[in-house]
Amino acid sequence: MPMKKKPTNICCFLPDEIVENILHRLPTKTLLKYKIVCKRWKSLISSTSFKRLHENKSLENPVLILFSRQEGKPFLTTVDLSGAVLDRWDLASIGLQNSAFLPSPFGSDNLLCLVVDMQRFFVCNPSTRRACQICLPKASMHCPSGISKASFGYVPDRNQYVIVAKFKGRRNWRMITLSRDDVVVSAGNIDERWKIIKDSARYRVADGSPWGVFADGILYWTGDADDRRCLTCFDLWEEKFFVVLLPDEIVMIQEYQDDDQWLVELNGDLHLMYKKEGQQDIELWKLDGAGDWGWSKQDMCVAGFRARFGAHFRPVMMDEKGEMLVYNGGFMEWYKLKHEVFRMGGKGYKNIHCHAEDVILDFKLHIDTLL
Template sequence: MCSFPSVTVKQKVVDDETPFVPEEIIRNILKRLPVKSLIRFQCVCKPWKNLIKKPSFIADHLHHSTHQNPLLLFQQNERHPLHLSLLDCEMQVHEVKNPPIFDSSSWARIIGSCNGLLCVAINEVGTYPASILLWNPAVREFRRVPRTRTIDRFEWDCTVGFGFSPLINDYKIVRTYAESGDVISGVEVYSLSTGSWKEIELGNLENVNLYLQTVSANGAIFWNGIKQGVEGGVEYDTDLIVSFDIAMEVFTLIQMPNSFYKLSVYDDQLAVLSHTRIGDFPNYLYSFIDLWVLEESIGASAERWSWTKKFTCSPCPCEIYLGVIWRSDIACVAFGRPSETKSEIKNDEPKVGLYLFNITTNEFKKVAIPGGGHVCGVFNYVESLVTIGNNHIEEEP
């Protein structure tokens, strides 16, 4: 994928005969390698195997990969099997091999991506809510999360969030239940470290419901939300952002900068991508994207949180669906090929594709995807050695 920086190795000599490389040098080299190579190198010798399995090395490798080799993962088809691809920093597309196998009548949706782990909802015919799978594609491990309850999908609405807290070194899944698609009436949390669910108090979620969209940053999970209220006998709804502190297991309500937005992460801060369309539905002429960033820390009081608009993009002459911020680009799914004027769009050209808008150069370009341009989900991703599983996927010969 991405090229790795060169490392100068200084060789020492023991007893004037046996040369060896200090462990700190070996560690510095190995942390720069892709996961597939590290899995093979565990067979070189026992010291290397022990080193690669150390939690401290796994953390060092993750830190390096996150900053040097971030990847963009996109889903091309919600139907089984999980058809996933990765875009690397050299703009090369690679298919994710050997996804977990499940019933062909089911379909899958990625809930979130965090430190190389994917949280996947598997919708099975006749069973609701969806079952959940945690999967590390790089090490080919997955864990099926136990189901806690089965409910009537026509009488309940469920949302799921996934994230990691460095304070407690644990990954958690949060599932909320709302009766009849109304406000939330129950919350349960799954801990990867304990392998079990537990119910928690609603806290600030009274009269609140959540949308499916979710992101994770700085030890918290965030959703788009709506709070219902009554004033002067008149019912009203307030759009907001709901955060869940993974370590403390408490919810907080955050005012948002505007009503049309997509949650994302920018420079390790919660960000919002807002979308403004120019023209008449459904034939919009142009689209604008604004980037807002929450400047204060997650732990600050609600009164001190403030949103700052970082930039507004130049007009995008097509209809787009906002994705994520990847490196210095905003990844979008476009429903029409960008062109100078609307009349230049040809009927035989793809109407859906993955596009990158560079926030530094203002360039808007399409990503060449082998086998077609249909994309139904975009996520930040990084290869990692983080282990989760009680199942292992055998690699193809």
């Protein structure tokens, strides 16, 4: 009786270079499954050099992390820029029922931060689902009663993530630093690392913008100083607060409303989107750093932008041609700034709603990485 041939194991004869060239193009979720194919693949996928190769490839094709609710449950859903669902994470299943989404840095080594029950922070890599939780600082007499304001950023020179927060019942702001190892492996009691930021009590943040925006090493909130609208800023490297005044054209508005302006990070720089009083036009202002902290009005005035998109519009990214990808509550379109026309063509991303019942609350560009 002829003996049956054993199935050929592709691990045995393909050179490492070929296997690596194939695998590094795959999404993280697939690679995590492929680690159990054989010991050789597990060793290859687990190596630091492969993880960096995979990350560099992923930088060419960023994905979107959608923070949404369906029937009251929060989800993190990963979709590519064609709208295809890559992964879906039920946060309620791990005790994160009441969560808020902090704007998070985009780029290599990017993590995501959530505020849970206004009592703790949840920092994770949604691609691998590795995470750590950070509780409020403890005090000998009075503990803070909850999180009031917060922001999340990254200092590449130190390879550190930073959370800066203001707690209810506390005058001064506090900060905590963590490394990627704190998320990847158990790092003991991270909560003990909270430290007080000296002389920070006088820096105020508008009630309508509790979550700051990160751009180029600085955290930004909408604030006020001497009854004048400004940005309350925190330098992650210097670990100190400072104030940047808004452009005169904006500050002169007598009746200010929080929905008249939006802070967004585009291509690493902070931008201010501002709606003219009594109009639907929107202007785009860029903050010029490097110590000058001046504002430059960009070569655009988006006529009827808010009227066309409604209250849910959000800028997502700007490409090298100066065109902006905008989210409209149900789909995304590229906006050609100079000509004020929309185009779909090859770069239009319709129907990013991965589930019709989902209500998308926030999102971020993300690098699908094993790190």
